[in-house]
Amino acid sequence: MSDRRLPTALAAAVAERARPERLGAAAARLSAGYRANLTSREAVPDAAGVAAYAASRMPATYAAVTAALDRLAAARPDFSPATVLDLGAGPGTASWAAATLWPSVVSVTMMEGSADFRALAADLARAGPPALRRADIRRGDIAQPFGLPDGPVDLAVIAYALTELDLAAAGRLVADLVGRAGRLVIVEPGTPRDHGRLMAVRQAALAAGARILAPCPHAGPCPLPPGDWCHTAVRVERSRAHMRLKGGTVPFEDERYAYLVLESGSSAGSENDSGGRILRPPRLAKHEIAFSLCRADGTLGEARIASRERTAFKAAGKLGWGDFLPDDLRG
Template identity: 45%
Template sequence: MSVELPAPLRAAIARELEGVSRKGLAERAARTSLAYRAGKGSAGVIREADDALAYALARLPATYAACASVFEEAVARAPGFRPQRLLDAGAGPAAASWAALEAWPELGAVNWLDASPQFLEIAARLATDGPDVLRVAEARRGDLTAGGADWPRADLVACSYALAEIAPARQAAVVADLWAACDGLLALIEPGTPAGFARLRTAREALIAAGAEILAPCPHHGACPMAGEDWCHFSVRLPRSRDHRIAKGAEVPYEDERYAYLLAARPGLGAPVAARVLAPPRSGKPGIDLKLCTPGGLEARFVAKRDKQAFSAARRLDWGDPAL
């Protein structure tokens, strides 16, 4: 699966880049990446408008692709869900909002919540020629850890790549506030690293205890079977523009974004799958090996080539797909 930015968003980024030094942005992007990896939050990293632009150039495409993949899964798991209100919490340059509009064009109101004025400003500029609902999105400056009493309620609450910036001791309270603001579906998206997965596994336990139904990626509500150095994550491929390659210091014309996610819903909104493919299927002459998460736990399933019907179905499966 390859995910491209919507044409209006690509055009908006190109407009922001007019007259701006690509070398300077690449240097800012590199410093920003190092700072985030060192554990610094956006408040200590995004200090100027050009910092936000460098971040948008280097990271927005991958964030959008991950969100788009997660929302595509949400549509499949809850086909009757028709959200009207979106709360994009920790919005950054609003990649999740753009992805949500692709999945649910009927969205009628969008709220951005972020502590960074630079991010909120660039989100508004990038939305200038976007869908009407984004052009009039309400931007709220606020720290996710300050409490959600004043947050607007929403049918769809998205929090992408934001929990990583919150101290571990405060993450549980933030997840509780996100769930309290949610009238329908809560989407949590994190880097596809062991640490990102660990944050989501903890959030999953708390959300189930609070009455949420987990729609994806899990096919059950039991204890997570992942153990040791194994972790649940997925991958999406996105094309890189020339400017994107310069900002990333990369040569290849594409990027594979690894991400982890959780879709938690109010009861009755949708249903999980019977099983989930947790790794790229391995094909050989005798057949295909699948690593699955099932209600019974992790399962290594072999589909023999001689079982033509099952083998035909297994050949179409990819990493992250539902499996029967």
Template identity: 45%
Template sequence: MTAPDLPAELKAALDAKLHGLSRNDAAERASLISKTYRDGGNSGAIKTETDALAYALARMPATYAAVTASLNALREITPHFAPTSLLDIGAGPGTASWAAAEAFASLKEFTLLDANAALRALALDLGRDSTRLRELIYQRGEARALLAAAEPADLVIASYVIAELSDAERSALAELIWAKTRDTLLIVEPGTPAGYARIIALRTQLIASGAHVAAPCPHDGKCPLTPPDWCHFTQRLPRLRAHKHIKGAELPFEDEKFSYVALTRAPVTQHPARVLAQPAVSKVEVSAKLCTAEGLALARIPSRTKPDYARARRWRWGDAVEQADIER
């Protein structure tokens, strides 16, 4: 999977914000904010413009990569989906909106919701000179209150936000988000067992409310995975110079682990299997763990079936695989 780099307009806007910024101060702030999130806190730790920029430098590339990978999987399953309106829940600095704008040229209306004033101000600054996002609407306030008055959108995204809510709040918000989804809802969370558990809980709840799974699952049934296994994917992304400095990293890349689910109003017409881990490739065969419409399967593609073997060698973790390409 191609590494999704930040759009040129967004990188230019971030670079412009870096002038005069103390990189060491930003790194310290990003570290404190990251610790707050790890300890169960929320975006309340982001209080100033510098906090918001430090957070964006540390997390925007990885969040953008995960949302882009999820949207790419959705587009592969629903190639004719052409949304014109987006509702971005818990938008933060606007990362998911930038990813959606890149994924769907059809998008015309961008509505962002978040309670954090510093992140809202940064998002508006970053989008000011964008050809696609300069007309975005960013409403600040508590999500449920804003959603109650919001217009439904073709595409609704809630990325890296539901972890900040209690179970009861999460369930109530999910129903309200689904009510505002005209066609497709995408939920993205960290690729941890806890993030996966939140995804599965909302998936179960919304299927009971009439939703259908587009990706990554090839079915609307119960997830066949059992602990300690969990469904997650990984996306490699390049690190910008400032990104490396903020994170105190030497490598020019990082791997973001994420879990996601894309839900649609109408059943999808195709349900390919999904590769759940990086396949093992040998001279004898390609072996891959798959989630299929019938449940889990271990596909073994022998090298003697040269065309099938050649295709299987190109499989990557997270790919959709047509049932015709699988030999069990």
């Protein structure tokens, strides 16, 4: 598992450009805007709002994107992308995550509609590795697939941006990307609404010939009942400045997110045949550990590992919410 904290150089660059004492009002407006379900364009209307976003939200979104990219790396350990397309890039969070995880990245294209976000992304990129310093940061509306850069790309990422498109436009975008990206990672807020939207986008991707690498261990309909939704969480450490800006009282927060990891149907490799995806935090009792699972046959189920099975119990204790359960542990 890669480090899910902001890289040192990025954290320093954000701290230099986004001082809490200057951004309190903008951070409050940002939080209120997201609670009111405003779009980013409405919630982050100016340079002060963009700086507040970087200081208050970037640590959490970076952690969630990195966690999703880790799922791709686990499913395809030989994957070494050279080209990355970051759609709805904001301050470049996903580009930083990809370039940090894969040193093989040599070319990054960021598409972002906000001039203030593009300016901050370019500013922050100067603190990054060569692929980020020479990134192509361009104006672009992800609602218009025909505006995407020409040619294939190894990895495309849409992080916390698809949620702002209407569902038809989101489906068109993802279907278009399936035809030009070797792998596609989508990360969205971990809400019932966004889970429902991801399931619709998932169908569009499958219809376009995609293969699902995560989180679904199957290509059938989602087996979760109405009112339930697939998501997971990553814990984010808060600096003192981060706590001050968000009005927090504890040195961490849990970012809940939903995601999809897809690859084009022509990519090498087979479906994951594991024991299933862990849908909830494991339930640990004195004599056993229990997992709720979405299984490879498209059904929901449970696995229980007794403490008397010492080797299996020890291995199960290292698994968490969102992990795949190895086939030999499912019981």
